[in-house]
Amino acid sequence: MKHETTKIPQATTKRLPLYYRFIQNFAKAGQERVSSKELSEAMKIDSATIRRDFSHFGALGKKGYGYDVQKMLAFFRNILDQDERMNVALIGVGNLGNAFLKYNFQKNHNTKIVVAFDTKAPLEGKMISGIPVYHPDALEDKFVEYGAELPILTVPSRSAQMMTDRLVKMNVRGILNFTPIRISVPDSIRVHTIDLSIELQTLIYFMRNDEE
Structure with missing residues (x-):
């Protein structure tokens, strides 16, 4: 239950x-x-x-x-629904995105990246670390085709809200946001934002205060 x-x-x-x-x-x-x-x-x-x-x-x-x-x-x-795998779509294959592709999640988690999108990829797609990567123009079609449910956003800040708006229209239920932008979504969509720079600054703050 x-x-x-x-x-x-x-x-x-x-x-x-x-x-x-x-x-x-x-x-x-x-x-x-x-x-x-x-x-x-x-x-x-x-x-x-x-x-x-x-x-x-x-x-x-x-x-x-x-x-x-x-x-x-x-x-x-x-x-935690460990017996029910959730398919993930990675949006943005820069340095962080590439790290996600190489790691993927299927070894230790109930999630797996099944498709990715990047502006440098061709519309017909190419393989990176065994994952098909398409141009964002194919987002709506390929997201559905590969059965993706959860998008991970690792795009540049300037593109974050625009890509979010497209995901909202696709009726996704949640977004894992690795951009420093506080993206705007309807209340029905859950967003978890992981800002690495903020986490680093917070750690530095506590380290310095622990020394005092």
Whole structure:
């Protein structure tokens, strides 16, 4: 049974993939059960936060026993839809986009880049790292043809909103935005923006303040 994500705090939701990754590590190590303290030490998250996060999903563990690793694997696989792959379209194949193509996601995640778009690519397409790359003029047709659901936006800032507007007309439900632009979308579309320069500046700020 799926839980209503709207009732779960956003901070908790963001930690779910991390929990799944570390539970996988315990399973690979042959561990049958794990305590919140062990998770805390491995993930560098305090055990009270872990117990509070897990409390949103009912009784996942037993006091004095901890959490059954295989049951936790099945739980997170279900709640994160790990058995249902989502096809991704990469829009913009610059330095960051090329890194995504070379890495792709199918080895460790339930997502896979199936098609990409770049202004330097021909309309008929070409292969880069085993992924077909087309000119953006073919976006609407090829996005549907390859069964893409989630677009990753890695285009130059000047093109970000224009490409977003086209995606909105295509009725996508979410966009992962790696541009520094705060793109505008209807309320029905979820946008996650990852601005690497802001993340870097935030890290520098905390590093400098930790020294004081």
